[in-house]
Amino acid sequence: MSNTMRGQVAIAGVGETAYYKRGEAPESEFKLALDAIIAACTDAGIAPQDVDGFASYSNDRSDPSHLSAALGCKELRFANMQWGGGGGGASAAVANAAAAIHAGIADTVVVFRALAQGQFGRFGQGLRRNTIAGDFAHTIPYGVMSPAQMFAMKVVRFMHDHGVAQAALRAISLACYHHAQANPRAIMYGRPLDEQSYDDSRWIVKPFHLYDCCLENDGAAAMILVSAQRAKDMPNKPCYVLGAVAGSQYRAGASVHNTPDYASSSFKTLAPRLYDMARVQPKDIDVLQSYENFTGGVLMSIVEHGFCEPDACNEFFVKENFISPTGGLPLNTSGGNLAECYMHGLGLNLEAVRQIRGESTSQVKGADVSMVISGPMVTPVSSCIFGSEATL
Amino acid sequence: MNNNNYYLNPGLPQPVATPLDEPYWAGLRNDQLLVQRCNQCNTWQWGPECICHQCHSSDLTFTATPTQGIVYSYERVWHPVQPALLEQLKNEGAYLVVLVELPQAGNIRMLGNLLGDPHQQVDIGARVEGVYEHHEDAEPVYSLLQWQLK
Ligand SMILES: [Zn+2]
Numbered sequence: 001m002s003n004t005m006r007g008q009v010a011i012a013g014v015g016e017t018a019y020y021k022r023g024e025a026p027e028s029e030f031k032l033a034l035d036a037i038i039a040a041c042t043d044a045g046i047a048p049q050d051v052d053g054f055a056s057y058s059n060d061r062s063d064p065s066h067l068s069a070a071l072g073c074k075e076l077r078f079a080n081m082q083w084g085g086g087g088g089g090a091s092a093a094v095a096n097a098a099a100a101i102h103a104g105i106a107d108t109v110v111v112f113r114a115l116a117q118g119q120f121g122r123f124g125q126g127l128r129r130n131t132i133a134g135d136f137a138h139t140i141p142y143g144v145m146s147p148a149q150m151f152a153m154k155v156v157r158f159m160h161d162h163g164v165a166q167a168a169l170r171a172i173s174l175a176c177y178h179h180a181q182a183n184p185r186a187i188m189y190g191r192p193l194d195e196q197s198y199d200d201s202r203w204i205v206k207p208f209h210l211y212d213c214c215l216e217n218d219g220a221a222a223m224i225l226v227s228a229q230r231a232k233d234m235p236n237k238p239c240y241v242l243g244a245v246a247g248s249q250y251r252a253g254a255s256v257h258n259t260p261d262y263a264s265s266s267f268k269t270l271a272p273r274l275y276d277m278a279r280v281q282p283k284d285i286d287v288l289q290s291y292e293n294f295t296g297g298v299l300m301s302i303v304e305h306g307f308c309e310p311d312a313c314n315e316f317f318v319k320e321n322f323i324s325p326t327g328g329l330p331l332n333t334s335g336g337n338l339a340e341c342y343m344h345g346l347g348l349n350l351e352a353v354r355q356i357r358g359e360s361t362s363q364v365k366g367a368d369v370s371m372v373i374s375g376p377m378v379t380p381v382s383s384c385i386f387g388s389e390a391t392l
Numbered sequence: 393m394n395n396n397n398y399y400l401n402p403g404l405p406q407p408v409a410t411p412l413d414e415p416y417w418a419g420l421r422n423d424q425l426l427v428q429r430c431n432q433c434n435t436w437q438w439g440p441e442c443i444c445h446q447c448h449s450s451d452l453t454f455t456a457t458p459t460q461g462i463v464y465s466y467e468r469v470w471h472p473v474q475p476a477l478l479e480q481l482k483n484e485g486a487y488l489v490v491l492v493e494l495p496q497a498g499n500i501r502m503l504g505n506l507l508g509d510p511h512q513q514v515d516i517g518a519r520v521e522g523v524y525e526h527h528e529d530a531e532p533v534y535s536l537l538q539w540q541l542k
Pocket of ligand 1: 430431432433434435444445446447448449
């Protein structure tokens with residue numbers, strides 16, 4: 001792959017609001033979005049008026065024209081929405097923003113996501129209506145309606161095919177909660193989790209215990225992307241986009257669970273493209289943030305990104321391996337969607353930037369290459385790799 | 393089983409046909425499983441689409457196929473996300489969903505409930521057969537396709 005955007009764009013600033021329990025944000029969703037964007041601009045040392053592009057995903061309700069007007073931006077040059085639900089678009093929004101800058105479409109692009117579920121209703125809830133038509137008419141009448149219920153059968157089949165034990169899922173959850181204990185921003189800060197509490201927790205949908213499922217939260221997160229050249233003269237240590245890709249495999253979107261490669265997180269076709277663009281290999285990744293809608297999605301994501309053979313999960317997925325700074329693959333070092341906050345995964349991208357800047361609350365020493373995997377099992381999904389100046 | 397002899401308690405959203413899947417729902421009413429097959433290249437497909445994903449022909453027929461399947465995956469649901477299932481899950485603990493592959497229809501997959509004890513062992517690869525569940529008291533009436541171990 002030549003002439004890619006590798007190293008051409010950098011994250012110059014990150015920002016977020018306080019993270020709230022679902023429905024408890026004191027402000028509107030739109031105000032949360034503005035607060036996160038202003039915080040990211042402050043961090044980057046730029047005026048919000050200079051933002052000229054916006055990229056988001058999952059049908060974010062804060063639209064760029066409205067944001068641009070509210071911030072008094074001089075000009076709007078890029079207004080981008082990645083199609084698809086869930087958190088599959090978080091790294092895709094980074095890819096889209098970076099591509100726009102690399103192509104000369106815009107100069108200062110904010111990637112953002114804002115959620116206020118008290119204002120707009122929940123994800124993990126069944127439909128409250130009397131009739132259903134279309135694809136969902138073939139699933140909901142059988143009691144398959146929440147995200148946990150829609151994804152569990154992929155994980156059951158994967159665990160069956162590869163003899164994966166429940167303890168592999170538990171290791172992911174324990175690592176997230178472990179890292180949240182060092183992160184004052186985390187919803188689960190001060191609420192540690194041990195093996196016994198995990199094992200004793202109720203089943204949501206087998207193989208997902210309560211602690212295998214993400215939180216649902218209110219808040220907003222944002223990051224500012226600019227050209228690598230501009231980033232060099234800005235206050236923060238630049239965090240370069242080495243690669244960012246989105247998509248899914250053949251007929252991932254086939255309806256009623258008819259995707260041919262079913263027991264998958266949808267990353268098999270993306271991962272080789274990502275490593276090609278970033279010109280790194282799995283062994284070069286110093287720290288990983290992997291989106292947990294459910295731990296089973298992390299399991300398959302890590303396998304499909306080449307960190308572990310599918311038949312070796314029981315040996316690889318142990319808590320110690322995922323703990324910063326000593327583990328072989330420090331994972332979700334902010335606490336992630338399970339224990340920091342569920343900001344539709346964008347918090348994971350912010351944490352990946354902090355690792356490159358050396359500012360994580362569970363810092364991997366000298367982290368130069370930092371990866372994010374976004375939204376397993378939906379379609380499209382996305383992933384990205386950030387690097388320090390040493391990687392250019 | 394509840395007193396209505398439906399696997400899941402009443403109160404979930406009930407299916408309504410669209411022009412795309414109307415023959416399927418009509419088939420279930422008559423104890424028949426009708427799924428899409430392409431008349432040009434014989435590809436089976438499910439869920440229903442407006443063209444064949446293989447050859448792009450619009451010449452598709454809802455074709456009868458036996459309800460003989462193999463469990464491709466399954467899940468045991470414990471946590472109610474719908475008020476209609478609160479009481480059932482309180483009493484029975486869980487319900488079972490199976491994803492069934494149909495070898496006689498190009499290995500398309502159908503989703504349904506596995507009848508019987510919600511705590512029974514389920515084996516991927518097990519052979520199952522379809523059971524039509526007619527909701528005669530619904531307005532309008534409709535039928536679902538459930539599965540039981542052979
Ligand atoms: Zn065809």
